[in-house]
Amino acid sequence: MAILTYLEAIRAGMSEEMQRDEGVFVLGEDVGKGGVLNATKGMRDRFGERRVLDTPLSESAIVGVAIGAAMVGMRPIAEIQFADFIFPATNQIISEAAKIRYRSNNDWFCPIVIRVPYGATGGGGLYHSQCPESVFFGTPGLKIVAPSTAYDAKGLLKASVRDDDPVLYFEHKKCYLYISDDVPDEDYTVPIGKAAVKREGDDITVIAYGMAVHLALKAAEQLEKEGISVHVLDLRTLHPLDQSAIFEATAKTGRILIVHEDNKTGGIGAEIAAIIAEHLLYQLDAPILRFCPPDVPAVGMAPTLEKFFLPNVDTLKEAMRRLAEM
Template sequence: MPVKLYIDAVREALWEEMERDSRVLILGEDVGVRGGVFRVTAGLFERFGEARVIDTPLAESAIVGVAVGASAAGLIPVAEIQFADFILPAVNQIISEAAKLRYRSNNDWHCPLVVRAPYGGGVHGALYHSQCLEALFTHVPGLKVVAPATPHDAKGMLKAAIRDPDPVLFFEHKKLYRSVRGEVPEGDYTVPLGQAQTVREGEDVTVITYGMGVHWALAAADQVAAEGIRVHILDLRSLRPLDEQAVVAAARRTGKVLIVHEDHKFCGFGAELAALICEQALFDLDAPIQRLAGPEVPAMPFCPPLERAYLLNADRVAEAMRRLARF
């Protein structure tokens, strides 16, 4: 099976879906001639032309709002928000409009659109090119929110998102773009939204995470394996819909749950996971649920020591695993 970069897997999904379905179009800032500031859409403008790969004015609410209208009219827009940090001007269009269109029209209208947004830190992006904003959107019924961690899932889930009948927020961790390679099957495949995946089996500690957290957890599990701690890791892949069964099963597997995410801890996605596990598997737990998450400061500073201090890493995840294993 070919091994590919995360960014190339995302581009392949876009390319193949645009080949497969003439209703699919891309719109966003710099997505056309420039091929995106990260180069995700490189080559698509040349292949599919300016009518289907649209360089829009710099205005996020219009990017999403126009996508809502175009999708209701029968197209399948994939809107790119250049950095997740810049999605906030479009929140009204996402939450008041896209999320509620089907419900408010009693199933008469719907808007099958995808909003792609590179998120996460560790690339010297400072406060406004580093944020994780997924928890703002997972609160909203009507939206789907996914954050694949591997090239395989990025491609398969982006195809699934494009074919989905509802609005999907597709968060791509920008640090993964060129730092992670993985096997990507030849040809067409999809990874269904709403299915978590066990990425490592173990008996002592369960880690539930997504995005960059999966890679920290895998590296940390290797570290503590040498000490005899066997770690079980669940990659959520999709936050809404959430694979609740897989979460509860993973918690029961070891009875010791460590939730890891880069986003802030307070009211972060981990709070929902902890609540779900308590509701459904409290008496199967052998230790209090632990959450390892971003610090309660507004966002990530620019200077290297503060950026390092802000971010989780494999060492910090390994330390949390050890503490929980000892409990």
């Protein structure tokens, strides 16, 4: 057991899978030098330039080539440099990867992992900060994971590589160095499709993923002093959603707040709210609330604009208090 940062845990997950299986390889822009965000640092020295493959600046080819390789037995991990640049590959992800098993009646399948560094980190502006998970959410055939801890980052990375279907692996850039926790040295996976209760509480339930989980935990800690007991559920997998975990967390308090950094309209919170309303409306003691950035195209570059845009512990705490008092 060692304390690893979230970023180190991702790297450890990739390296261990490459060690275990010759078919696993990484491809993306600048991954050889370690990637612009250092996720693949040192991996080229260890595995060689073929298995840590620097690609041209061509997101559709990065994903399309990975799909081709995956269909003939490889296990590629494609890195999109910033989530904001995933859109040229969207046709390959939605029209191809997601539909290969289905359209071929299970004759072909496509075990790729697409790593997508997302989220605002301070000074990223509109195009180095986005959370595009809702663009892919609701695409049957895809799986989407979004770990919040180092433990989950490694375990979900390994589970994604071993999964026989395409997985979008959303890694929050603010978690990279800010989050560290105990990560076992021995082989383990975190199952795709399972949420985790991060904190038990009785008054309100916060459902979150990625960096928002940490905001919620911090806010919960502070609210405890005010006598508000908060239950926190970390989704970990966004697609398919762990519905039974959502139902349990809902039944626990009857007051639900969903928080994410992706836009409010059409975000994953909307689907969670709908699922709860469909199944557990009469167990609710208050309206379902969502706490998300405003519906503007993306976060502004100036510090004041970014601070205003992003949820933080104080603003989240306020929303949680409001729900508790309803």
